Amino acid sequence: xxxxxxxxxxxxxxxxxxxxxxxxxxxxxxxxxxxxxxxxxxxxxxxxxxxxxxxxxxxxxxxxxxxxxxxxxxxxxxxxxxxxxxxxxxxxxxxxxxxxxxxxxxxxxxxxxxxxxxxxxxxxxxxxxxxxxxxxxxxxxxxxxxxxxxxxxxxxxxxxxxxxxxxxxxxxxxxxxxxxxxxxxxxxxxxxxxxxxxxxxxxxxxxxxxxxxxxxxxxxxxxxxxxxxxxxxxxxxx
Amino acid sequence: xxxxxxxxxxxxxxxxxxxxxxxxxxxxxxxxxxxxxxxxxxxxxxxxxxxxxxxxxxxxxxxxxxxxxxxx
Numbered sequence: 183x184x185x186x187x188x189x190x191x192x193x194x195x196x197x198x199x200x201x202x203x204x205x206x207x208x209x210x211x212x213x214x215x216x217x218x219x220x221x222x223x224x225x226x227x228x229x230x231x232x233x234x235x236x237x238x239x240x241x242x243x244x245x246x247x248x249x250x251x252x253x254x255x256x257x258x259x260x261x262x263x264x265x266x267x268x269x270x271x272x273x274x275x276x277x278x279x280x281x282x283x284x285x286x287x288x289x290x291x292x293x294x295x296x297x298x299x300x301x302x303x304x305x306x307x308x309x310x311x312x313x314x315x316x317x318x319x320x321x322x323x324x325x326x327x328x329x330x331x332x333x334x335x336x337x338x339x340x341x342x343x344x345x346x347x348x349x350x351x352x353x354x355x356x357x358x359x360x361x362x363x364x365x366x367x368x369x370x371x372x373x374x375x376x377x378x379x380x381x382x383x384x385x386x387x388x389x390x391x392x393x394x395x396x397x398x399x400x401x402x403x404x405x406x407x408x409x410x411x412x413x414x415x416x417x418x419x420x
Numbered sequence: 421x422x423x424x425x426x427x428x429x430x431x432x433x434x435x436x437x438x439x440x441x442x443x444x445x446x447x448x449x450x451x452x453x454x455x456x457x458x459x460x461x462x463x464x465x466x467x468x469x470x471x472x473x474x475x476x477x478x479x480x481x482x483x484x485x486x487x488x489x490x491x492x
Contacts (some may be wrong), residue, residue: 190450237438242445262449276452298440372440403440409448416452
């Protein structure tokens, strides 16, 4: 029976009655001293779920919450969704072939957490992007070029702000951050920080951050399992 | 422990959070190298899994569902 994998853990999470994607029970199997969180898939589980009308019932959200729950019990590294192996034998072979790498990754980040910071650009009156007056009675071609220019300008600004905001975040929370990743999106910048599980971002730090990041609102979420900091790639036993 | 700083409901916030969850579970975590795609009834499970997710995201957008709070 195919298995949908959620997590690799150092110990037994000792969780009963945990339900995963599509309300399938989450099972834990010990292979080479690693506890694998998984659900058994059946053919009918592949039907597109019409019931996912709320985000809290969305498969991706449920998947995240299952891994969070496991990680709250034992040091865990998340497995990317959707990772599926053919059966228990294939799972055992996969873990057996990668056992040292898995232990190494669990020891490196299994007990850590990540927080996400969103820096969302505030809407403000913008300086003219058309200093020479091209947009007075613009032709469709000019309109297109002006729009393109504006998008490029925004994109460059976000990239440059990404470095600046990451640096400010590091200066505010220098005592807690172990690793940091940042990604510029359409109108926001998402920064993930890896910390020790005992570390909690301070409210004072958040206030300081808000004062320093001109032009952006700051939202922070977490803790989550260290999704963004996993570097483990399991080699398939072919 | 959570520190959501959502001042008020904002449809843009919902998009950001959904995008955040999808980024997290679909783009990060342990991966497997090599071709482990398996199938049932000639449909690739891995492909099907992604299709299921994307389809439900579209449904959510169409239906203007309420926002997800991080620790809901």
